[in-house]
Amino acid sequence: MSLAVAATGAFGADVLRRLAVDRAVDYVLTRPDRPKGRGRQVAAPPAKEVAERLGIEVRQPERLVGVELGVETVVLADYGALIPSELLEQALWLNVHPSLLPRWRGAAPVERAIMAGDSETGVSVIRLVEELDAGPIGAAGAFPIGEDDDAGRVYDRAATLAPTLIDRALATDEFRPQQGEPTYAEKIGPTDRELDWSRPAQELHNRIRALSPHIGARAELYGRPVIVWRSRVVAGELKVLELQPDSGRRMTLDEFERGLR
Helix, strand or coil, rough: EEEEEECCCCHHHHHHHEEECCCCCCEEECCCCCCCCCCCCCCCCCHHHHHHHCCCCCECCCCCCCCCCCCCEEEEEEECCCHHHHHHHHCEEEEEECCCCCCEEECCHHHHHCCCCCEEEEEEECCCCCCCCCCCCEEEEEEECCCCCHHHHHHHHHHHHHHHHHHHHHHCCCCCCCCCCCEEEEECCCCHHHCCCCCHHHHHHHHHCCCCCCHHHHHHHHCEEEEEEEEECCCCCCEEEEEECCCCCEEHHHHHHHHHC
């Protein structure tokens, strides 16, 4: 079976790396290089970096209209753009989505699951359709979210599970419709990053770990703006474990407090 992978971000890159261990990947379809960071230096997307390390051909069209796929199957994970109907008709598209669909359709399924305090999530491999994350399910698997698991840990577990579920979806002839009322995982915005210390400890902890280690929750501590990366709830109270002052390095709360003396 000829197979391509459409991936751009870190989760898609991790799925690509793990899938390529046992399956031949004809090429990787990814987004063009873009300026990143404070310096706005042009950089390759994570999936391109992984593909080049693995010696896989990389294709980076600015627009997908008119693209000829030339493969039977495309595995899509964290690609970051809508796929036009003319491409959906050229091949079987399997979308690797890190949630138990129809819960948390959309851009930030892991982050929203943790913010909501979900104790379980998983991976759904669906046949891609034009409606957002609404395709029938070919395979799915669940795993628990621990009380202190952050988004990085959950994404890692999802990527580890993905190749097995892709194999199952490729082997099945039965894609079942999604069952239940959908919930939507909106993209993380600036207000999602703000911590209000008056909120309950568990809610704050969930927000902090949902945004770690890739985005960061913002707050003011001792009158100084900081990004909070790790926390824990102890006896009903929030304990900050790791933070980062503006223009500074990550450090423990003790290190931060010593610097204030």
